[in-house]
Amino acid sequence: MRSRLSTTMLSWVITICLLAFASSKPCDNEGSNNELLLSLNKDLLRSLGRQEGLPNPSVHLALRISSYHNLAKESEHLIRLNTQLHNDIQNSLSSSPSVVGLLALYTLALKSSCYDLNTVTFTVSDTSETLLTHLKKQMEKEKERLAYSHRPLTNYYQYSLGVLALCTSGIRVNDHVSNKLIKAVEHQYLKQGDAECIDTYAMAGMALQCVKDTGFHVRNAAELDTALDKIKQKLLASRRADGHIGNEFSTGLAVQALLAMGSPVAECAASMEAMRTDARSNTYHNPMAISQILPALQQKSYLTVKNKACLNEDDTLVLEPIDPVVVLPSDTKVSVIVEVVTSSGEAALYSVDVAKGSSLLEALELLKGREVGFMFEKESSLWGPFLSVVNGEQARQSDRRYWHLSSDGTALSQGINDFKIEAAQKITIKNTSY
Ligand code: B12
Numbered sequence: 471m472r473s474r475l476s477t478t479m480l481s482w483v484i485t486i487c488l489l490a491f492a493s494s495k496p497c498d499n500e501g502s503n504n505e506l507l508l509s510l511n512k513d514l515l516r517s518l519g520r521q522e523g524l525p526n527p528s529v530h531l532a533l534r535i536s537s538y539h540n541l542a543k544e545s546e547h548l549i550r551l552n553t554q555l556h557n558d559i560q561n562s563l564s565s566s567p568s569v570v571g572l573l574a575l576y577t578l579a580l581k582s583s584c585y586d587l588n589t590v591t592f593t594v595s596d597t598s599e600t601l602l603t604h605l606k607k608q609m610e611k612e613k614e615r616l617a618y619s620h621r622p623l624t625n626y627y628q629y630s631l632g633v634l635a636l637c638t639s640g641i642r643v644n645d646h647v648s649n650k651l652i653k654a655v656e657h658q659y660l661k662q663g664d665a666e667c668i669d670t671y672a673m674a675g676m677a678l679q680c681v682k683d684t685g686f687h688v689r690n691a692a693e694l695d696t697a698l699d700k701i702k703q704k705l706l707a708s709r710r711a712d713g714h715i716g717n718e719f720s721t722g723l724a725v726q727a728l729l730a731m732g733s734p735v736a737e738c739a740a741s742m743e744a745m746r747t748d749a750r751s752n753t754y755h756n757p758m759a760i761s762q763i764l765p766a767l768q769q770k771s772y773l774t775v776k777n778k779a780c781l782n783e784d785d786t787l788v789l790e791p792i793d794p795v796v797v798l799p800s801d802t803k804v805s806v807i808v809e810v811v812t813s814s815g816e817a818a819l820y821s822v823d824v825a826k827g828s829s830l831l832e833a834l835e836l837l838k839g840r841e842v843g844f845m846f847e848k849e850s851s852l853w854g855p856f857l858s859v860v861n862g863e864q865a866r867q868s869d870r871r872y873w874h875l876s877s878d879g880t881a882l883s884q885g886i887n888d889f890k891i892e893a894a895q896k897i898t899i900k901n902t903s904y
Pocket residue numbers: 570571572575624625627628662667669670716717718719720723756759762851852853854855856857858867871872873874875876881882883884885886888904
Protein backbone atom coordinates (compact mmCIF):
# COMPACT_ATOMS: atom_id res chain seq x y z
CA MET A 471 0.00 0.00 0.00
CA ARG A 472 2.72 2.43 1.09
CA SER A 473 4.80 1.60 -1.97
CA ARG A 474 1.74 2.22 -4.30
CA LEU A 475 1.24 5.62 -2.68
CA SER A 476 4.84 6.65 -3.03
CA THR A 477 4.93 5.51 -6.67
CA THR A 478 1.82 7.63 -7.39
CA MET A 479 3.37 10.60 -5.59
CA LEU A 480 6.62 10.16 -7.44
CA SER A 481 4.88 10.13 -10.82
CA TRP A 482 3.00 13.30 -9.80
CA VAL A 483 6.21 15.03 -8.83
CA ILE A 484 7.84 14.00 -12.11
CA THR A 485 4.82 15.21 -14.12
CA ILE A 486 4.79 18.58 -12.32
CA CYS A 487 8.54 18.98 -12.85
CA LEU A 488 8.24 18.11 -16.53
CA LEU A 489 5.38 20.57 -16.99
CA ALA A 490 7.28 23.32 -15.20
CA PHE A 491 10.38 22.61 -17.28
CA ALA A 492 8.43 22.55 -20.55
CA SER A 493 6.63 25.82 -19.82
CA SER A 494 9.71 27.69 -18.58
CA LYS A 495 12.20 26.64 -21.24
CA PRO A 496 11.00 28.76 -24.16
CA CYS A 497 10.74 31.81 -21.90
CA ASP A 498 14.25 31.25 -20.54
CA ASN A 499 15.57 30.91 -24.08
CA GLU A 500 13.85 34.07 -25.18
CA GLY A 501 15.27 35.92 -22.19
CA SER A 502 18.81 34.80 -22.81
CA ASN A 503 18.48 35.44 -26.56
CA ASN A 504 17.38 39.00 -25.88
CA GLU A 505 20.29 39.45 -23.50
CA LEU A 506 22.63 38.22 -26.22
CA LEU A 507 21.16 40.66 -28.77
CA LEU A 508 21.57 43.55 -26.35
CA SER A 509 25.12 42.55 -25.56
CA LEU A 510 26.05 42.34 -29.29
CA ASN A 511 24.35 45.68 -29.86
CA LYS A 512 26.38 47.21 -27.02
CA ASP A 513 29.60 45.67 -28.39
CA LEU A 514 28.93 47.46 -31.68
CA LEU A 515 28.16 50.73 -29.92
CA ARG A 516 31.37 50.42 -27.87
CA SER A 517 33.38 49.80 -31.04
CA LEU A 518 32.47 53.33 -32.21
CA GLY A 519 34.62 54.75 -29.44
CA ARG A 520 37.56 52.52 -30.31
CA GLN A 521 37.57 53.14 -34.08
CA GLU A 522 41.05 54.36 -34.89
CA GLY A 523 40.74 54.79 -38.62
CA LEU A 524 37.69 55.79 -40.59
CA PRO A 525 34.17 55.49 -39.18
CA ASN A 526 32.65 52.18 -40.31
CA PRO A 527 29.45 52.51 -42.44
CA SER A 528 28.58 48.82 -42.01
CA VAL A 529 28.57 49.20 -38.21
CA HIS A 530 26.37 52.31 -38.55
CA LEU A 531 23.94 50.43 -40.79
CA ALA A 532 23.61 47.56 -38.29
CA LEU A 533 23.09 49.96 -35.36
CA ARG A 534 20.42 51.83 -37.27
CA ILE A 535 18.39 48.79 -38.34
CA SER A 536 18.54 47.32 -34.84
CA SER A 537 15.47 47.49 -32.60
CA TYR A 538 17.51 49.11 -29.79
CA HIS A 539 19.21 52.49 -30.01
CA ASN A 540 21.45 55.03 -28.36
CA LEU A 541 20.37 57.94 -30.53
CA ALA A 542 23.01 60.39 -29.25
CA LYS A 543 25.92 58.07 -30.06
CA GLU A 544 24.41 57.17 -33.44
CA SER A 545 24.04 60.88 -34.34
CA GLU A 546 27.67 61.54 -33.36
CA HIS A 547 28.75 58.66 -35.59
CA LEU A 548 26.63 59.96 -38.46
CA ILE A 549 28.54 63.26 -38.29
CA ARG A 550 31.85 61.37 -38.44
CA LEU A 551 30.68 59.42 -41.48
CA ASN A 552 29.54 62.61 -43.10
CA THR A 553 32.92 64.30 -42.64
CA GLN A 554 35.77 61.78 -42.31
CA LEU A 555 34.44 58.95 -44.51
CA HIS A 556 33.01 61.49 -46.95
CA ASN A 557 36.42 63.15 -47.38
CA ASP A 558 38.15 59.80 -47.82
CA ILE A 559 35.71 58.74 -50.56
CA GLN A 560 36.03 62.19 -52.18
CA ASN A 561 39.82 61.64 -52.44
CA SER A 562 39.45 58.07 -53.73
CA LEU A 563 36.90 59.04 -56.39
CA SER A 564 39.54 60.77 -58.47
CA SER A 565 42.40 58.35 -57.73
CA SER A 566 40.93 54.81 -57.57
CA PRO A 567 39.44 52.87 -60.49
CA SER A 568 36.37 51.99 -58.37
CA VAL A 569 35.12 52.63 -54.86
CA VAL A 570 31.69 51.24 -55.51
CA GLY A 571 31.51 49.04 -52.39
CA LEU A 572 32.41 51.78 -49.94
CA LEU A 573 30.20 54.30 -51.74
CA ALA A 574 27.30 51.82 -51.52
CA LEU A 575 27.85 51.13 -47.80
CA TYR A 576 28.05 54.90 -47.16
CA THR A 577 24.73 55.34 -49.02
CA LEU A 578 23.07 52.53 -47.03
CA ALA A 579 24.39 54.01 -43.76
CA LEU A 580 23.02 57.49 -44.56
CA LYS A 581 19.72 56.06 -45.75
CA SER A 582 19.40 54.04 -42.53
CA SER A 583 19.61 57.37 -40.65
CA CYS A 584 16.93 58.86 -42.97
CA TYR A 585 19.48 61.42 -44.20
CA ASP A 586 18.42 63.38 -47.29
CA LEU A 587 20.69 61.78 -49.89
CA ASN A 588 20.06 64.54 -52.44
CA THR A 589 22.00 66.97 -50.25
CA VAL A 590 25.17 64.83 -50.27
CA THR A 591 27.59 65.75 -53.04
CA PHE A 592 31.17 65.00 -54.13
CA THR A 593 33.30 67.35 -56.18
CA VAL A 594 35.59 65.70 -58.71
CA SER A 595 37.53 67.80 -61.28
CA ASP A 596 35.62 70.93 -60.18
CA THR A 597 32.24 69.33 -60.90
CA SER A 598 29.88 68.73 -58.05
CA GLU A 599 27.42 65.84 -58.33
CA THR A 600 25.24 63.99 -55.85
CA LEU A 601 26.29 60.81 -54.08
CA LEU A 602 23.64 58.83 -55.96
CA THR A 603 24.82 60.18 -59.35
CA HIS A 604 28.36 59.07 -58.48
CA LEU A 605 27.12 55.66 -57.41
CA LYS A 606 25.19 55.27 -60.69
CA LYS A 607 28.28 56.27 -62.68
CA GLN A 608 30.49 53.84 -60.76
CA MET A 609 28.00 51.06 -61.50
CA GLU A 610 28.07 51.96 -65.20
CA LYS A 611 31.88 51.64 -65.14
CA GLU A 612 31.60 48.25 -63.43
CA LYS A 613 29.00 47.16 -65.98
CA GLU A 614 31.18 48.30 -68.91
CA ARG A 615 33.96 46.07 -67.64
CA LEU A 616 31.50 43.17 -67.69
CA ALA A 617 30.91 43.72 -71.40
CA TYR A 618 34.28 42.10 -72.16
CA SER A 619 35.08 40.17 -68.98
CA HIS A 620 32.95 38.09 -66.66
CA ARG A 621 34.34 39.97 -63.68
CA PRO A 622 33.53 43.51 -62.60
CA LEU A 623 36.29 46.02 -61.72
CA THR A 624 35.91 45.18 -58.02
CA ASN A 625 33.95 41.98 -57.35
CA TYR A 626 30.36 40.77 -57.50
CA TYR A 627 29.96 41.37 -53.75
CA GLN A 628 30.56 45.10 -54.26
CA TYR A 629 28.56 45.10 -57.51
CA SER A 630 25.61 43.67 -55.56
CA LEU A 631 26.10 46.23 -52.77
CA GLY A 632 25.89 48.95 -55.46
CA VAL A 633 22.60 47.57 -56.85
CA LEU A 634 21.23 47.22 -53.30
CA ALA A 635 22.18 50.79 -52.30
CA LEU A 636 20.66 52.35 -55.45
CA CYS A 637 17.52 50.25 -55.21
CA THR A 638 16.86 50.85 -51.49
CA SER A 639 17.38 54.59 -52.11
CA GLY A 640 14.48 54.55 -54.56
CA ILE A 641 16.66 54.86 -57.69
CA ARG A 642 15.58 52.78 -60.63
CA VAL A 643 18.50 50.43 -61.34
CA ASN A 644 19.35 50.33 -65.05
CA ASP A 645 18.06 47.02 -66.48
CA HIS A 646 21.47 46.35 -68.07
CA VAL A 647 23.12 46.66 -64.66
CA SER A 648 20.77 44.20 -62.93
CA ASN A 649 20.83 41.87 -65.97
CA LYS A 650 24.61 41.49 -65.61
CA LEU A 651 24.10 40.29 -62.04
CA ILE A 652 21.31 37.93 -63.12
CA LYS A 653 23.61 36.48 -65.81
CA ALA A 654 26.47 36.10 -63.32
CA VAL A 655 24.19 34.04 -61.06
CA GLU A 656 23.02 31.97 -64.02
CA HIS A 657 26.60 31.23 -65.16
CA GLN A 658 27.88 30.69 -61.58
CA TYR A 659 30.44 33.49 -61.74
CA LEU A 660 30.03 34.45 -58.07
CA LYS A 661 33.24 32.74 -57.05
CA GLN A 662 36.30 33.41 -54.92
CA GLY A 663 39.07 31.53 -56.70
CA ASP A 664 37.54 28.11 -57.41
CA ALA A 665 35.08 28.12 -54.53
CA GLU A 666 31.57 29.57 -54.61
CA CYS A 667 31.34 32.65 -52.40
CA ILE A 668 28.33 32.43 -50.06
CA ASP A 669 28.74 36.04 -48.87
CA THR A 670 28.46 37.18 -52.50
CA TYR A 671 25.40 35.01 -53.24
CA ALA A 672 23.76 36.47 -50.13
CA MET A 673 24.45 40.07 -51.14
CA ALA A 674 23.28 39.36 -54.71
CA GLY A 675 20.08 37.81 -53.29
CA MET A 676 19.26 40.94 -51.28
CA ALA A 677 20.06 43.20 -54.26
CA LEU A 678 17.94 41.25 -56.75
CA GLN A 679 15.05 40.85 -54.29
CA CYS A 680 15.00 44.64 -53.90
CA VAL A 681 14.91 45.02 -57.70
CA LYS A 682 12.06 42.50 -57.91
CA ASP A 683 10.08 44.32 -55.18
CA THR A 684 10.21 47.62 -57.11
CA GLY A 685 8.30 45.94 -59.95
CA PHE A 686 10.33 47.86 -62.57
CA HIS A 687 12.25 44.89 -63.87
CA VAL A 688 9.47 43.51 -66.04
CA ARG A 689 11.32 42.81 -69.27
CA ASN A 690 13.25 39.89 -67.81
CA ALA A 691 10.95 39.05 -64.92
CA ALA A 692 11.24 35.29 -65.50
CA GLU A 693 15.06 35.38 -65.54
CA LEU A 694 15.05 37.48 -62.38
CA ASP A 695 12.87 34.88 -60.65
CA THR A 696 15.12 32.05 -61.83
CA ALA A 697 18.20 33.84 -60.48
CA LEU A 698 16.51 34.42 -57.11
CA ASP A 699 15.51 30.75 -56.97
CA LYS A 700 19.04 29.68 -57.81
CA ILE A 701 20.49 31.89 -55.05
CA LYS A 702 18.04 30.46 -52.53
CA GLN A 703 18.91 26.90 -53.54
CA LYS A 704 22.64 27.69 -53.38
CA LEU A 705 22.33 29.11 -49.86
CA LEU A 706 20.18 26.24 -48.59
CA ALA A 707 22.48 23.66 -50.17
CA SER A 708 25.49 25.25 -48.42
CA ARG A 709 23.92 24.73 -45.01
CA ARG A 710 26.16 22.51 -42.91
CA ALA A 711 25.00 19.95 -40.35
CA ASP A 712 25.84 22.43 -37.56
CA GLY A 713 23.55 25.09 -39.10
CA HIS A 714 26.21 27.39 -40.57
CA ILE A 715 25.70 28.49 -44.15
CA GLY A 716 29.18 28.64 -45.68
CA ASN A 717 31.20 29.51 -42.58
CA GLU A 718 30.65 31.39 -39.28
CA PHE A 719 31.19 34.71 -41.03
CA SER A 720 28.93 34.23 -44.05
CA THR A 721 25.96 32.81 -42.08
CA GLY A 722 24.67 36.26 -41.03
CA LEU A 723 24.46 37.58 -44.58
CA ALA A 724 23.03 34.26 -45.81
CA VAL A 725 20.22 34.37 -43.22
CA GLN A 726 19.54 38.04 -44.03
CA ALA A 727 19.22 37.08 -47.71
CA LEU A 728 16.96 34.07 -47.06
CA LEU A 729 14.64 36.21 -44.91
CA ALA A 730 14.64 38.98 -47.53
CA MET A 731 13.77 36.42 -50.21
CA GLY A 732 10.76 35.29 -48.19
CA SER A 733 12.01 32.20 -46.34
CA PRO A 734 10.05 31.58 -43.15
CA VAL A 735 11.99 32.32 -39.96
CA ALA A 736 11.67 28.63 -38.97
CA GLU A 737 13.74 27.67 -42.03
CA CYS A 738 16.62 29.74 -40.62
CA ALA A 739 16.25 28.66 -36.98
CA ALA A 740 19.21 26.25 -36.99
CA SER A 741 21.48 28.86 -38.63
CA MET A 742 20.42 31.48 -36.09
CA GLU A 743 21.13 29.04 -33.26
CA ALA A 744 24.58 28.34 -34.76
CA MET A 745 25.33 32.10 -34.75
CA ARG A 746 24.10 32.46 -31.17
CA THR A 747 26.43 29.63 -30.12
CA ASP A 748 29.31 31.35 -31.96
CA ALA A 749 28.47 34.69 -30.35
CA ARG A 750 28.45 33.14 -26.87
CA SER A 751 31.91 31.69 -27.49
CA ASN A 752 33.15 35.13 -28.62
CA THR A 753 33.70 34.22 -32.28
CA TYR A 754 32.34 37.61 -33.34
CA HIS A 755 34.73 40.05 -31.70
CA ASN A 756 35.39 41.93 -34.95
CA PRO A 757 32.76 44.76 -35.21
CA MET A 758 32.47 44.06 -38.94
CA ALA A 759 31.39 40.47 -38.18
CA ILE A 760 28.83 41.65 -35.60
CA SER A 761 27.49 44.20 -38.08
CA GLN A 762 26.66 41.40 -40.53
CA ILE A 763 25.07 38.96 -38.04
CA LEU A 764 23.10 41.32 -35.76
CA PRO A 765 20.38 42.18 -38.34
CA ALA A 766 19.93 38.45 -39.08
CA LEU A 767 19.57 37.58 -35.38
CA GLN A 768 16.87 40.26 -35.17
CA GLN A 769 15.16 38.63 -38.18
CA LYS A 770 15.91 41.65 -40.35
CA SER A 771 17.92 42.32 -43.52
CA TYR A 772 19.60 45.30 -45.19
CA LEU A 773 16.44 45.63 -47.29
CA THR A 774 14.72 47.18 -44.23
CA VAL A 775 16.46 50.52 -44.89
CA LYS A 776 14.24 50.99 -47.93
CA ASN A 777 11.19 51.80 -45.82
CA LYS A 778 12.89 53.11 -42.72
CA ALA A 779 11.06 56.14 -41.31
CA CYS A 780 13.21 56.85 -38.20
CA LEU A 781 10.12 57.76 -36.15
CA ASN A 782 9.42 56.89 -32.51
CA GLU A 783 12.65 54.97 -32.16
CA ASP A 784 13.69 53.27 -28.94
CA ASP A 785 16.44 55.15 -27.08
CA THR A 786 17.16 52.81 -24.19
CA LEU A 787 20.57 51.42 -25.08
CA VAL A 788 23.04 52.60 -22.44
CA LEU A 789 26.65 51.62 -22.06
CA GLU A 790 27.54 50.73 -18.50
CA PRO A 791 31.20 51.44 -17.77
CA ILE A 792 33.18 48.20 -17.93
CA ASP A 793 36.38 47.45 -16.10
CA PRO A 794 39.19 47.28 -18.64
CA VAL A 795 40.35 43.68 -18.96
CA VAL A 796 44.11 43.42 -19.00
CA VAL A 797 45.17 40.23 -20.75
CA LEU A 798 48.64 39.28 -19.65
CA PRO A 799 50.68 37.37 -22.24
CA SER A 800 50.75 33.66 -21.47
CA ASP A 801 53.98 32.18 -20.12
CA THR A 802 53.49 29.18 -22.37
CA LYS A 803 55.30 29.52 -25.68
CA VAL A 804 54.28 27.81 -28.90
CA SER A 805 56.43 27.33 -32.01
CA VAL A 806 55.23 28.68 -35.31
CA ILE A 807 56.76 27.91 -38.67
CA VAL A 808 55.98 30.60 -41.23
CA GLU A 809 56.25 29.56 -44.86
CA VAL A 810 56.21 32.25 -47.56
CA VAL A 811 55.47 31.12 -51.11
CA THR A 812 56.03 33.86 -53.70
CA SER A 813 54.30 34.20 -57.08
CA SER A 814 57.18 32.33 -58.77
CA GLY A 815 56.58 29.37 -56.42
CA GLU A 816 59.77 29.95 -54.40
CA ALA A 817 59.32 28.99 -50.74
CA ALA A 818 61.12 30.30 -47.64
CA LEU A 819 60.72 29.00 -44.09
CA TYR A 820 61.05 30.95 -40.84
CA SER A 821 60.41 29.90 -37.28
CA VAL A 822 59.41 31.88 -34.22
CA ASP A 823 58.20 31.11 -30.68
CA VAL A 824 55.27 33.18 -29.48
CA ALA A 825 53.19 33.41 -26.32
CA LYS A 826 50.16 31.11 -26.60
CA GLY A 827 47.11 33.17 -27.68
CA SER A 828 49.14 35.76 -29.64
CA SER A 829 47.63 36.99 -32.89
CA LEU A 830 49.23 36.04 -36.19
CA LEU A 831 50.01 39.74 -36.61
CA GLU A 832 52.00 39.71 -33.35
CA ALA A 833 53.88 36.62 -34.55
CA LEU A 834 54.71 38.28 -37.87
CA GLU A 835 55.86 41.46 -36.09
CA LEU A 836 58.12 39.42 -33.82
CA LEU A 837 59.59 37.66 -36.84
CA LYS A 838 60.12 40.95 -38.66
CA GLY A 839 61.99 42.35 -35.62
CA ARG A 840 64.38 39.37 -35.63
CA GLU A 841 65.89 40.62 -38.92
CA VAL A 842 66.00 37.16 -40.44
CA GLY A 843 64.94 38.40 -43.87
CA PHE A 844 61.20 38.34 -43.23
CA MET A 845 59.29 41.55 -43.92
CA PHE A 846 55.66 42.48 -44.40
CA GLU A 847 53.30 45.42 -44.84
CA LYS A 848 49.59 45.72 -44.19
CA GLU A 849 46.75 47.94 -45.38
CA SER A 850 43.77 48.97 -43.31
CA SER A 851 40.28 47.85 -44.29
CA LEU A 852 36.84 47.64 -42.69
CA TRP A 853 37.73 44.14 -41.45
CA GLY A 854 41.08 45.30 -39.97
CA PRO A 855 44.65 44.91 -41.26
CA PHE A 856 44.95 43.16 -44.64
CA LEU A 857 48.34 41.60 -45.43
CA SER A 858 49.47 43.27 -48.68
CA VAL A 859 53.26 42.99 -49.06
CA VAL A 860 55.52 40.10 -47.98
CA ASN A 861 59.31 40.14 -48.41
CA GLY A 862 58.97 43.11 -50.76
CA GLU A 863 56.47 41.35 -53.05
CA GLN A 864 53.05 42.93 -53.37
CA ALA A 865 50.05 40.75 -54.15
CA ARG A 866 48.02 43.35 -56.02
CA GLN A 867 44.25 43.27 -56.10
CA SER A 868 44.52 45.04 -59.48
CA ASP A 869 46.26 41.85 -60.76
CA ARG A 870 43.65 39.75 -58.91
CA ARG A 871 46.26 38.38 -56.53
CA TYR A 872 46.45 38.29 -52.73
CA TRP A 873 48.43 36.71 -49.92
CA HIS A 874 46.38 33.65 -48.96
CA LEU A 875 46.68 32.47 -45.34
CA SER A 876 46.49 28.88 -44.18
CA SER A 877 47.39 26.84 -41.12
CA ASP A 878 48.62 23.27 -41.53
CA GLY A 879 47.00 23.25 -44.97
CA THR A 880 43.59 24.64 -43.92
CA ALA A 881 42.59 28.13 -45.10
CA LEU A 882 42.19 30.61 -42.25
CA SER A 883 38.69 31.99 -41.79
CA GLN A 884 40.09 35.12 -40.12
CA GLY A 885 42.77 37.67 -40.94
CA ILE A 886 46.16 38.38 -39.35
CA ASN A 887 44.74 40.42 -36.47
CA ASP A 888 41.89 38.12 -35.44
CA PHE A 889 43.55 34.73 -35.89
CA LYS A 890 45.00 33.59 -32.56
CA ILE A 891 47.81 31.07 -32.23
CA GLU A 892 46.84 28.52 -29.59
CA ALA A 893 49.13 25.64 -30.56
CA ALA A 894 52.28 24.88 -32.57
CA GLN A 895 51.54 25.04 -36.29
CA LYS A 896 52.79 25.88 -39.76
CA ILE A 897 51.33 29.05 -41.25
CA THR A 898 51.58 29.33 -45.02
CA ILE A 899 51.38 32.74 -46.69
CA LYS A 900 51.03 32.16 -50.41
CA ASN A 901 50.80 34.67 -53.26
CA THR A 902 47.63 33.39 -54.93
CA SER A 903 45.41 34.48 -57.81
CA TYR A 904 41.64 34.73 -57.38
C1 B12 B 1 36.05 39.76 -51.96
C2 B12 B 1 36.66 39.24 -50.68
C3 B12 B 1 38.03 38.93 -50.68
C4 B12 B 1 38.95 39.27 -51.86
C5 B12 B 1 39.13 40.83 -51.88
C6 B12 B 1 39.69 41.38 -53.16
C7 B12 B 1 38.68 41.69 -54.23
N1 B12 B 1 38.78 42.85 -54.81
O1 B12 B 1 37.80 40.93 -54.56
C8 B12 B 1 40.23 38.46 -51.50
C9 B12 B 1 40.25 37.17 -52.31
C10 B12 B 1 41.56 39.19 -51.69
C11 B12 B 1 40.00 38.14 -50.01
C12 B12 B 1 41.02 37.68 -49.21
C13 B12 B 1 40.83 37.21 -47.91
N2 B12 B 1 39.66 37.08 -47.27
CO1 B12 B 1 38.00 37.88 -47.94
N3 B12 B 1 36.29 38.49 -48.45
C14 B12 B 1 35.86 39.06 -49.54
C15 B12 B 1 34.35 39.38 -49.41
C16 B12 B 1 33.56 38.31 -50.16
C17 B12 B 1 33.92 40.77 -49.88
C18 B12 B 1 34.84 41.92 -49.40
C19 B12 B 1 34.39 43.25 -49.98
O2 B12 B 1 34.59 43.51 -51.16
N4 B12 B 1 33.74 44.09 -49.14
C20 B12 B 1 33.16 45.37 -49.54
C21 B12 B 1 34.11 46.53 -49.30
C22 B12 B 1 33.40 47.86 -49.50
O3 B12 B 1 34.58 46.50 -47.95
P1 B12 B 1 36.16 46.62 -47.64
O4 B12 B 1 36.37 46.21 -46.24
O5 B12 B 1 36.69 47.90 -48.09
O6 B12 B 1 36.71 45.47 -48.61
C23 B12 B 1 38.06 45.11 -48.65
C24 B12 B 1 38.51 44.33 -47.43
O7 B12 B 1 37.39 43.64 -46.89
C25 B12 B 1 39.55 43.39 -48.00
N5 B12 B 1 39.36 42.04 -47.46
C26 B12 B 1 38.78 41.01 -48.08
N6 B12 B 1 38.80 39.92 -47.30
C27 B12 B 1 39.42 40.29 -46.15
C28 B12 B 1 39.69 39.56 -45.01
C29 B12 B 1 40.33 40.18 -43.93
C30 B12 B 1 40.57 39.39 -42.72
C31 B12 B 1 40.71 41.55 -44.02
C32 B12 B 1 41.38 42.20 -42.90
C33 B12 B 1 40.42 42.29 -45.19
C34 B12 B 1 39.77 41.64 -46.23
O8 B12 B 1 39.38 43.36 -49.42
C35 B12 B 1 38.19 44.08 -49.76
C36 B12 B 1 38.31 44.66 -51.14
O9 B12 B 1 39.39 45.53 -51.25
C37 B12 B 1 34.17 39.27 -47.84
C38 B12 B 1 32.75 38.89 -47.42
C39 B12 B 1 32.17 39.71 -46.29
N7 B12 B 1 31.22 39.13 -45.61
O10 B12 B 1 32.53 40.83 -46.01
C40 B12 B 1 35.23 38.19 -47.51
C41 B12 B 1 35.82 38.11 -46.10
C42 B12 B 1 35.95 39.52 -45.53
N8 B12 B 1 37.14 37.51 -46.30
C43 B12 B 1 37.52 36.72 -45.36
C44 B12 B 1 38.76 36.06 -45.25
C45 B12 B 1 38.93 35.07 -44.13
C46 B12 B 1 39.81 36.34 -46.14
C47 B12 B 1 41.26 35.80 -46.06
C48 B12 B 1 41.88 35.90 -44.67
C49 B12 B 1 41.23 34.34 -46.58
C50 B12 B 1 42.54 33.60 -46.43
N9 B12 B 1 42.49 32.43 -45.81
O11 B12 B 1 43.58 34.03 -46.88
C51 B12 B 1 41.98 36.69 -47.11
C52 B12 B 1 42.76 37.91 -46.56
C53 B12 B 1 44.23 37.57 -46.32
C54 B12 B 1 45.11 38.81 -46.21
N10 B12 B 1 45.96 38.99 -47.19
O12 B12 B 1 45.08 39.53 -45.24
C55 B12 B 1 36.43 36.59 -44.29
C56 B12 B 1 36.80 37.41 -43.04
C57 B12 B 1 36.28 36.81 -41.76
C58 B12 B 1 36.98 37.40 -40.56
N11 B12 B 1 36.43 37.14 -39.41
O13 B12 B 1 37.96 38.07 -40.59
C59 B12 B 1 35.15 37.09 -45.09
C60 B12 B 1 34.07 37.70 -44.21
C61 B12 B 1 34.60 35.85 -45.86
C62 B12 B 1 34.09 34.77 -44.95
N12 B12 B 1 32.79 34.63 -44.82
O14 B12 B 1 34.86 34.01 -44.39
N13 B12 B 1 38.72 38.33 -49.66
